[in-house]
Amino acid sequence: MSTDVWTTPERAALRAAVRDFCTKEIVPHLDQWERDGEVPRTLHKAAAEAGLLGVAFPEEAGGQGGSIIDQTIVSEELLYAGASSGLLSALFTHGIAIPHLVKSGNADLIDRYAKPTLNGDLIGSLAVTEPDAGSDVAAIRTRAVREGDRYIVNGAKTFITSSTRADFVTTVVRTGEDPHRGISLLVVDTGSPGFSVVRRLEKMGWLCSDTGELAYVDVRVPAANLIGEEGSGFxxxxxxxxxxxxxxxxxxxxxxxxxxxxxxxxxxxxxxxxxxxxxxxxxxxxxxxxxxxxxxxxxxxxxxxxxxxxxxxxxxxxxxxxxxxxxxxxxxxxxxxxxxxxxxxxxxxxxxxxxxxxxxxxxxxxxxxxxxxxxxxxxxx
Amino acid sequence: MNIVVCVKQVPDTWAEKKLSDSDKTVDREGVEGVMNELDEYAVEEALRIKEASGGEVTVLTMGPEKAVETIRKALSMGADQAVHLVDSGLHGSDALTTSYALAKALETIPHDLVILGVESTDARMSVIPAMLAERTGAAQLTFARKVEVGDGTVKIERQTDTGYDVVEAATPAIVSVVEKINEPRYPSFKGIMAAKKKPLTTLTLGDAGIESEKVGLAGSGSSVAEFSARPPKQAGQVVKDEGDGGSKLAEFLASQKLV
The missing domain is CATH 1.20.140.10 (Butyryl-CoA Dehydrogenase, subunit A, domain 3)
Incomplete structure (x- = not known):
């Protein structure tokens, strides 16, 4: 028996299940989703029921309790079996939208956002990039000002994956002047007044993965939606x-x-x-x-x-x-x-x-x- | 309601299937084995009944060592435990002897219901469910496209060429299912990890009280005398549309039982 961690019987079984899912639930529809410019919510639900959305998330957060190796197997096999990079980016956006929230251990946020997302009921996005700040995260300007038990958020984000479909956006905001320690993470419900998807961006590829440009105008966000300590966002x-x-x-x-x-x-x-x-x-x-x-x-x-x-x-x-x-x-x-x-x-x-x-x-x-x-x-x- | 699901490992549906030259049985070593597709529907139906009304689901598989992969899949879908009937003496068993061996194995598992796919994709005899009913004395409810369990009863919609019949029986009963019945679930990562810890009992001929001369190649009532490779594909039938193309097409589909 091989001692290779990538080919244990369980991981071979996981690979087989992923391939089966991909062949039946993704490949026949992918061209249509490319034309639609997005993947349907039913795909998130089906993937959740097959246990694919949260393979590497802890069970307490609604995940499957596996490791980054198991997650890699899922991604590899989806791609080998004919899914696309764009499909993965659309279906697994939560892979960048909720890990901070889960790691914070905040039970309230986990119950409200992580579990329903891994259950296929909610879609989340991560908003970092702004018109004037991309890889240079410390340059972001979207500002959140604390007023009592809420933050007032103003700013703009762009190139945000899955944001035209998202129910919530984990938003990187400026809460202080220090380039690094002045940055915080806030979960913003997309139904909040003042939040809007300004436009759906048209791209060269990743066509089945929707990408949006977002505006925040005096968006009131409960302070309870702050992930971790204020200033720990970076x-x-x-x-x-x-x-x-x-x-x-x-x-x-x-x-x-x-x-x-x-x-x-x-x-x-x-x-x-x-x-x-x-x-x-x-x-x-x-x-x-x-x-x-x-x-x-x-x-x-x-x-x-x-x-x-x-x-x-x-x-x-x-x-x-x-x-x-x-x-x-x-x-x-x-x-x-x-x-x-x-x-x-x-x-x-x-x-x-x-x-x-x-x-x-x-x-x-x-x-x-x-x-x-x-x-x-x-x-x- | 306690349910046994009979699950068979078959050569991969898409693989080229071969008979071995030496004893004219299906070559199971050279190809990847998968769960017989129709058995996935049987497992799913058993799990749905269990989730709705309680009880336990036991997987029963007769097959070589390698068939344990398929047992694991059924367990990772959610079955509670498994019994693997594995003995070199079973090699080459035909449908009749297989039904005898399975019936003996069933005696070791307390159950109210046995669920199977209507046929396996390798042998395609579609007789095991009926034979099992005959051997065990349980009611025979075959070709189910819908199953409802009551208190000590089972009611099915039996798929026919023209529609369906409603058939009801008291338990114990043997139910075979068609692919229309449900959408089988995919094994999840959690399910795969949990399957490692589920009880798996192996039975030899002796353990199941199976008389060795009644099974295997020698014990089988039928034998393969000779075989030849499938002839190359013939040219298709061309239908010229002379205003009646539609009805000719419908006739063809009906003759193939596709509509």
Whole structure:
């Protein structure tokens, strides 16, 4: 019996269940959801009933009590089985919207937001980015002013995933002047007067994942919706970065694996000049390079995931895993389209979608350049 | 109501199935095994009855060691315990001897109801439910598309070619289900972890009081004399529309029992 933590009988069973779910509940509808510009709430409910939404969240918060390894298995298998990076970002937005709230241990917030979200009844978003502040979180200007037992919030957020459908938005707000210690996290109900989705943004890829621009005008938020201490927002957000970056690394090598599988299948059945494409050396070598890129990225990301699951703090390594996987992904999806020839450029061909979806991965969740800065700081001071 | 669900591991639906050259039985080693799809509906129905009216659900599987994967899946869906009838002497059993072995195994499990899929995707005989009813003396309620349990009774809607019959019987009863009956649940992570800790009893021929000469290849009443590979696909039937294309299409679908 293998001692590999990725292939235990339970994880093999989890993989099989995820593949089954993906094949029946996602793949047949994905094209329609891409056209719709969003995934339906029924998908959240179905995924919750299958136990997929909260695999790595603690049972006390309505989760399944698994680890980051189990969550990785879920994401990997969804991608390998034909879901998309955009689908994952839409369905698992709570993966960035509620971890701070759960970690705070605030039973009231967990009951009101975490449990119903993991149950598939609520949708949550995380709002960090503003028109003038992205990776530079300390530059955010959306302000929350305490008045008695509530905060009054004013400001704007943009590029917010799932926010046009969201029931609540975990919002990064400024409660003080210090760039870092003046930042707090507030849960804002999207039904609150003064909160509005200004527009639904149209994107290059991730079409089934809705993205919004948000306005907060004198939005009254109960002080009970503050996550953790006032002024602890920056550190809370930063603590989740490693997990989020590893999650995007999985998107990277997961999409790449899928695009590679599709390309191998295509080049086997496609004949040119009297022989299958896959028999030609130039194609074979390209497929090998694509395979190598995927394997190396997956192996490195998984090794970091295992160490983080064991309790290590590995911010620079998680950033490297992200950059490695995303570089591999960009290379693989580009070659996948190339090897599909004309059909690779068609909307009806799956690799075309992965090509577009992949482009965001080096921008979102910390741009490649920001990751490199962070790694450089860890390595060279 | 205590329920036994009979679950079979079959070669993956999409895999190429082969018979072994040596003894002409299905090659179960070379392909991935999965739970017979119709049995997923049987497990689901048993779990729904249990959730509505209490009792325990026991999985009963006859098959080689490897079939334990399928047992685990049924447990991770929510069944309470499992009995695995596993013995090299069972290899090559036909439907008749399988029903005998299952009936003997059922004697070791107290139950009111037995639920099965109407057929397995590998053998496709669709006779085990009826045979089990005959051997155990329990009522036979087959092709159920709906099951209602009462106090000591079971009522089903029995799917027919033209509609359905309502059939009712006192327990104990054997119920076979069609895929229309429900939407089987997916095993959750929690369910998968919980399944590790659920009781799994293995039974040998001796444990179940099964006479070894009555099972296996030698004990079977039927045997495979010879087999050949499936012939290549024939060209399809072309229907030319001369104003009656619609009715010809309907006729074809009806002849294939698709409508």
């Amino acid at each position: 550190i809370q957000v930063a603590q989740q970065f490693a997990g989020e970056r590893l999650g995007l690394a999985v998107h990277g090598y997961g999409i790449a694996q899928r695009a590679l599988d599709l390309t191998v299948a295509y080049t086997r059945q496609r004949n040119a000049f009297g022989r299958p494409l896959i028999s030609k050396q130039v194609v074979r070598h390209k497929l090998v390079e694509m395979t190598r890129a995927v394997e190396v990225s997956r192996t490195y990301a998984r090794s970091i995931t295992e160490r983080i699951a064991a309790g290590e703090q590995l911010f620079a390594e998680a950033a490297m895993a992200k950059n490695q996987a995303i570089e591999a992904c960009s290379f693989v999806v580009n070659e996948a389209v190339q090897l599909h020839g004309g059909s690779g450029y068609m909307r009806e061909t799956e690799v075309e979608r992965h090509y577009r979806d992949a482009r965001i991965l080096g921008i979102g969740g910390g741009a490649t350049e920001v990751m490199n800065d962070l790694i450089a700081k860890a390595l060279f001071g």
